[in-house]
Amino acid sequence: MFRNLCREINKIRQFEDTVLTVVVRHSWKNVRNEIQGKILDSTYAPGDKLPKDEDIARDIGCARTTVQRAMRDLSDSGIVERRRKGGTIVRADPVTRAILDIPITRMEVEQKGGVYGYQLLEMSSGLTPVPVTANFGLGAPQVMLRIQALHLANQRPYIYEDRWVSLQTVPDLADVDLSKKSANEWLVRNKPYSRCDLRFYAARAGDHYSGILGTDVNEALFVMERTTWIHTDPITTVKAVTMPGYQLLTQI
Amino acid sequence: MFRNLCREINKIRQFEDTVLTVVVRHSWKNVRNEIQGKILDSTYAPGDKLPKDEDIARDIGCARTTVQRAMRDLSDSGIVERRRKGGTIVRADPVTRAILDIPITRMEVEQKGGVYGYQLLEMSSGLTPVPVTANFGLGAPQVMLRIQALHLANQRPYIYEDRWVSLQTVPDLADVDLSKKSANEWLVRNKPYSRCDLRFYAARAGDHYSGILGTDVNEALFVMERTTWIHTDPITTVKAVTMPGYQLLTQI
DNA sequence: AAAGATATTAAGTATGCACATAAAATAGTC
DNA sequence: GACTATTTTATGTGCATACTTAATATCTTT
Structure with missing residues (x-):
């Protein structure tokens, strides 16, 4: 009772x-x-x-x-x-202020109930090309590690990422096996950043991306670029090219 | 001294x-x-x-x-x-958290040193189509005002907006001359919202947008969708289709 | 052992108070 | 009048204190 x-x-x-x-x-x-x-x-x-x-x-x-x-x-x-x-x-000139949370890609796929997969396409080392050098705001090109990889959702391409990492800032990454696990994940867990720039735009798939993602050449793809630093030292810059239909939403 | x-x-x-x-x-x-x-x-x-x-x-x-x-x-x-x-x-699963400020289009153009222009393309009234009804989360279509307009920067198309406004929630808008000034601007100054959803994606220009914006049919365009409510009452939903090359950046 | 009641804990909040700070208004000086 | 110095003022901060809240841990009961 x-x-x-x-x-x-x-x-x-x-x-x-x-x-x-x-x-x-x-x-x-x-x-x-x-x-x-x-x-x-x-x-x-x-x-x-x-x-x-x-x-x-x-x-x-x-x-x-x-x-x-x-x-x-x-x-x-x-x-x-x-x-x-x-x-x-x-405020007289109101802005729409939104908070965006961009999770690790694996988490995003799993949260949607999909099976996540990762595939390392290519790893190389070389001088940063002009757009990458500019993203970091560097005066001159530097030798960095370039990693091209594919994130999969349910065995199908989800996001293609083209990444440059400064081994000068992150020497430990050289010891990591990047064929199984994404650099994204390792970096985000082991190298917190103090500054982050984001850039969103649309890009035509073209011969290159359509080949990698298996889309039509004329497909419009949503692209996210992210560049991070620790203090003033460049960590990494990524261009994440998403599959057709990808949408970025704000949290409510 | x-x-x-x-x-x-x-x-x-x-x-x-x-x-x-x-x-x-x-x-x-x-x-x-x-x-x-x-x-x-x-x-x-x-x-x-x-x-x-x-x-x-x-x-x-x-x-x-x-x-x-x-x-x-x-x-x-x-x-x-x-x-x-x-x-x-x-945080074990760090997210990239960013704050986005989306200003009024006019302000954006002027801040870049451009000359802003506005052109009302079409105004009509009718039942909301399925995507719009869904954006608002309404059970059934409603009669709303549809406004299609073009924002210009230096006399050239900058953003095409396709907007639906609920005159039930915002009756005052009926008295506003929308041929000179954007509904965007009036709403944002006169009707603060209590909730706002944002959605970003890429879209192929296609026959429709390429005609309006004067781009190639296969151009990839960056699209922003914004839906606002006051409490639970729908105010407006806009699809803003931007010119090729448009980028959305986070404030540093 | 499972379910439920109770206690404990670490973050969250509210308040009063004194003082810091930056920006605007005013006064002062040449 | 133009520049500079001073005062005023509304927001910002730091601290002590007491209390609230939600979550976890522990204890009881069946």
Whole structure:
């Protein structure tokens, strides 16, 4: 008869909490939602100046710290802009700000329920060509390791990657067997970066990519380029050419 | 002789501050850099558990709040993962997390030093086709306003946009003259959204887009789709088809 | 051993307070 | 008037403290 009592008590606690939150407590999330609501319903329009934190805090009846926390969240989202002494204004030229999470390709395939495969196509060493040198922002070409490989999903090509790695920055990679495991994976697990540039565009498959991926020559392919550094030392730059139909989505 | 004295004093203050910051004060940014440094130099490897905030605070000699602030920053960047009672661990499956800012097209063109132009191609009203209905996650097609327009940079096509707007959610748009100014601009300034989905992919120009943009039929074009809601009400969905060579970059 | 209740723990939040900082406004000087 | 110095001010930060929350670990009960 008294089973699940604890669970019931917890439910009651949660209920009390909700009531308390509504009536008494002021969480920064509530404050943020309240302010955001006033922006959404045009009480404050783009370009408008919001009252200063202190006043908002007094109106609501919470600490200024709490308003500050809410405001920082809105500021991080690109909804408002804050400047010392200048106050807080609703962004006049709103941007669509999105957070993109690009996972390791293997994880991406497996998360979709596919079987992941990896195939090393070619490994060589040589001077970086102009686009690669430019990606790194280097003054002159350097000798780097070039790795061309194919990621497979359910035995079919998924992403072709063309990578250059600086063995000067990452000497350990020379000892890794890259015929089984992707350099992507090793690097991302063993060499955290401090800076990362991303670049997205579309490219016609052409003779080269169509041959590798087995697509029509005129197919349009989505390409992601990623370049990473540790401090100012170049780590790697990859051009990832995806299969037709590939889409990059933002997390909701 | 005593000109710029204030400026000099400020320099001295700044110097003192630097010294103080190094010797005494512990800003959360310093704490974050210190921890991040230990992750970058593999003192803590992916999957490792970090000491609890309290201990780190004691070791460094700062308040726990400061460590908390630093940790939240690392957590926001996707470098560590934090769980109540579970502690802080270095992300085992690191993702490349990037922040994308997509500005209003006019701003983008002008920022590049180009002359912006806008051309309304067609306006009509009708039931949303399947892909549009799906983008909004609606159960059934709705009557919405369709706007096809061209953004120009230096008198040449830059982006072709095919937009559907729910006049039910945004009735005011009916009163706006869309022949001069883009719906994009009006909406973004007057109708903030509470949710936004983004989708990027590549598409072959084909007969339709090549005709509008004046490109080769086999050209690969970069496409951005954006759908916005206010709470659960659909606002608009746009397919923005860009000119060949268009690239989307992350802010550094 | 399995299920459920309880305790413990580490992160998360709220607050008051003092002070730092950068930017704007004002005052001062030549 | 143009430049510079000073003051003002709204946001930003650091700290101590107390409390909340969600997750895990441990203990009980059957």
